[in-house]
Amino acid sequence: MIEYLPGLFRGVIVTIKLGFSFFIFGFVVGNIIAIGQVYGNKFISLFCAGFAWVFRSLPALVILYLWYFGFNLSPFLAAVLALGLRTAAYQSQFFRGAIQSIARGQMTAARSLGMSKLRAVVKIIMPQMLRLSLPYISNEYAITIKDTSLAFAIGVVEILKEGRLIITVLHNPMDIFMIIAVIYLIITRGGTYLLSLLEKHYRIPGFEISN
Amino acid sequence: MEERKEILRVEDLHKSYGTNKVLQGISLNIKQGQTKVIIGPSGTGKSTLLTCVNYLNPPDKGRIWLEGEEIIYSEREINKIRQKKGFVFQQFNLFNHLTALGNVMVGLTEVLKKKKKEAREKAMYELERVGMADCAEQYPAELSGGQQQRVGIARALAMDPLLIMFDEPTSALDPELMGEVLDNMTKLALEGMTLLVVTHEMGFARAVADDIIFMENGRIVEEGPPEKLIMNPEKKRTIEFLQKITQLYGED
Amino acid sequence: MELITYWISILPELGNGVINTLIMTFLAVSMSAVLAVILAMGRMYGPRIISTLCKWYIEFFRGTPLLAQLFIIYYGLPSWGLNFSSFTSAVLAFGLNSGAYVAEYLRGAVQSIDKGQMTAGLAMGMTKFTAIRKIILPQALRFVIPPWSNDVIYTLKYTSIAFLVGAQELMSKAKIIASFNFRFIDTFVFVAIIYLILVLLLTLFFNWLERKLKIPGFEIKN
Ligand SMILES: Nc1ncnc2c1ncn2[C@@H]1O[C@H](COP(=O)(O)OP(=O)(O)OP(=O)(O)O)[C@@H](O)[C@H]1O
Ligand SMILES: [Mg+2]
Numbered sequence: 001m002i003e004y005l006p007g008l009f010r011g012v013i014v015t016i017k018l019g020f021s022f023f024i025f026g027f028v029v030g031n032i033i034a035i036g037q038v039y040g041n042k043f044i045s046l047f048c049a050g051f052a053w054v055f056r057s058l059p060a061l062v063i064l065y066l067w068y069f070g071f072n073l074s075p076f077l078a079a080v081l082a083l084g085l086r087t088a089a090y091q092s093q094f095f096r097g098a099i100q101s102i103a104r105g106q107m108t109a110a111r112s113l114g115m116s117k118l119r120a121v122v123k124i125i126m127p128q129m130l131r132l133s134l135p136y137i138s139n140e141y142a143i144t145i146k147d148t149s150l151a152f153a154i155g156v157v158e159i160l161k162e163g164r165l166i167i168t169v170l171h172n173p174m175d176i177f178m179i180i181a182v183i184y185l186i187i188t189r190g191g192t193y194l195l196s197l198l199e200k201h202y203r204i205p206g207f208e209i210s211n
Numbered sequence: 212m213e214e215r216k217e218i219l220r221v222e223d224l225h226k227s228y229g230t231n232k233v234l235q236g237i238s239l240n241i242k243q244g245q246t247k248v249i250i251g252p253s254g255t256g257k258s259t260l261l262t263c264v265n266y267l268n269p270p271d272k273g274r275i276w277l278e279g280e281e282i283i284y285s286e287r288e289i290n291k292i293r294q295k296k297g298f299v300f301q302q303f304n305l306f307n308h309l310t311a312l313g314n315v316m317v318g319l320t321e322v323l324k325k326k327k328k329e330a331r332e333k334a335m336y337e338l339e340r341v342g343m344a345d346c347a348e349q350y351p352a353e354l355s356g357g358q359q360q361r362v363g364i365a366r367a368l369a370m371d372p373l374l375i376m377f378d379e380p381t382s383a384l385d386p387e388l389m390g391e392v393l394d395n396m397t398k399l400a401l402e403g404m405t406l407l408v409v410t411h412e413m414g415f416a417r418a419v420a421d422d423i424i425f426m427e428n429g430r431i432v433e434e435g436p437p438e439k440l441i442m443n444p445e446k447k448r449t450i451e452f453l454q455k456i457t458q459l460y461g462e463d
Numbered sequence: 464m465e466l467i468t469y470w471i472s473i474l475p476e477l478g479n480g481v482i483n484t485l486i487m488t489f490l491a492v493s494m495s496a497v498l499a500v501i502l503a504m505g506r507m508y509g510p511r512i513i514s515t516l517c518k519w520y521i522e523f524f525r526g527t528p529l530l531a532q533l534f535i536i537y538y539g540l541p542s543w544g545l546n547f548s549s550f551t552s553a554v555l556a557f558g559l560n561s562g563a564y565v566a567e568y569l570r571g572a573v574q575s576i577d578k579g580q581m582t583a584g585l586a587m588g589m590t591k592f593t594a595i596r597k598i599i600l601p602q603a604l605r606f607v608i609p610p611w612s613n614d615v616i617y618t619l620k621y622t623s624i625a626f627l628v629g630a631q632e633l634m635s636k637a638k639i640i641a642s643f644n645f646r647f648i649d650t651f652v653f654v655a656i657i658y659l660i661l662v663l664l665l666t667l668f669f670n671w672l673e674r675k676l677k678i679p680g681f682e683i684k685n
Pocket of ligand 1: 228231233251252253254255256257258259260
């Protein structure tokens, strides 16, 4: 059994690489969508809202297939884009909620000092928005890691696939699946723990969404 | 009396929200070092007037001059114009994620592009002016309302504005905290800062204002120095309103 | 135009898949609802050992991917002598998984209910069990409708992975049709539209339900 561990380890690396890639991609796009939805003109706002709705409503697998078959991409890249747009849609809604919970007066005060709208968004709104959405983002990170398993369906050899390969040889499915489950628990728990440290570090006394 | 420079002139300002005509032709001017106080019933358009002057809320019609130069509205120009007009809000609107010092510095570093060190010194100086230097490292949520408003004043002051506009700066405060804010405003007026203040604190108005403007339904009803407007108003509506607020707020 | 004709030609076959998807969702959601109440109550009010077991269960099912859980049930359990068809495996996986999530929503809802409610119930002479059943749960269940409806929609979308163990539903039908006609994009765009419509209908239904069950002045403030 020991000789199969390197294979599992390779799978872990792919899982982490995939998860981080599309989480960060989703984070950036999610920010843009949220800001577009709140501060954009009618057309941009509607587009961003529509984007968020569609990618939240479609099953991950359908998005994966559309990218994979539609654009002839490598499985890994297709997975990053497909799963990335999905988490972007979810993240954008946390960010939007956070922006809307920040009092309107913050924007007005920034503009009254002579800041441009863009500068006010970057310097005043975003630092508050990111802090307020951190708890949700940390939850979304756990979901992201679990979603990497779906890339299996278009042939990305991540941990679950590596596990299945080992099982076909060793015929000990439960052992392998339990090891995989524990690995997932470590990655998701470890990550959310690190994010909770970040949350503590950036906490501002008296400033949080209360519910 | 020597002729003082005109800081702000507003002519025939109009603003509507849908069919609600909030401002219906407001004209006023302020000279350097003057303090003008605007009073008037709720919903009369006082806040709207201040935000229109700053284009935080663009007027539908009317002309505005700053230091004798007419403001031509454009996205780029307006940010420059706003730097020169301080604004102090009823709800303070301090930036939640920045300390008291950070709130005063952010305009200096981000708008005026000052170096960090220089900005910090200037910000500390302004915090000291309003008696808030000891709280420089505290976040807004850790400050009392009165302290927050003093930081709000320091934030406006730090930009070295030509004038500062106050929109009911004490009406969100408990009565025992109003004094510290009003004292600071009085000090500014005496130091020669130009102030345009919406307030119902008649004690402050009487002591500090050069002129009081009584506004109703989007129009200026009467304007004059405190001795005249408070002691000897001409218009019936002014008399009625003054009676009402003395009942409401008490004499001083 | 040609595309529309193609879509119409594959609609009956996909329609069968849709029906299976809906049945699968319905069974899983029903199972999840019962399980969630048991898990949440066990975790909050059960004796120490039950409470810990419920907590571990929830941790496990929330901390690992649904697909891994599905594989464990379909490929793993037979080695322990438990054989399920692919369809049953899928229902089990989705139900067991969603139950863990909904249990946590329910716990959150119960905790948001004023402590005074329980005290008032006990003061009237109710047992703890009655107070939970008659006072706490009816309120908590109303609070839990919005997150629960999200979870139902989640489950609907996730039934699409059932075809990875060979269950018959919308996605598996689509895959077969796509390969047979060699038209992947055309087919999956149509499938995407079908899923969007299903999600939209469910959303409208839940909005209606929420309005219907609303009690004046009684909502979660945030
Ligand atoms: N953004 C807006 N959209 C629509 N109507 C508005 C808006 N802002 C203000 N109004 C309306 O304009 C009128 C004047 O409001 P404004 O806030 O200027 O009054 P105010 O004199 O400052 O009153 P208060 O003493 O209560 O602060 C009110 O009828 C108000 O309802
Ligand atoms: Mg006002």
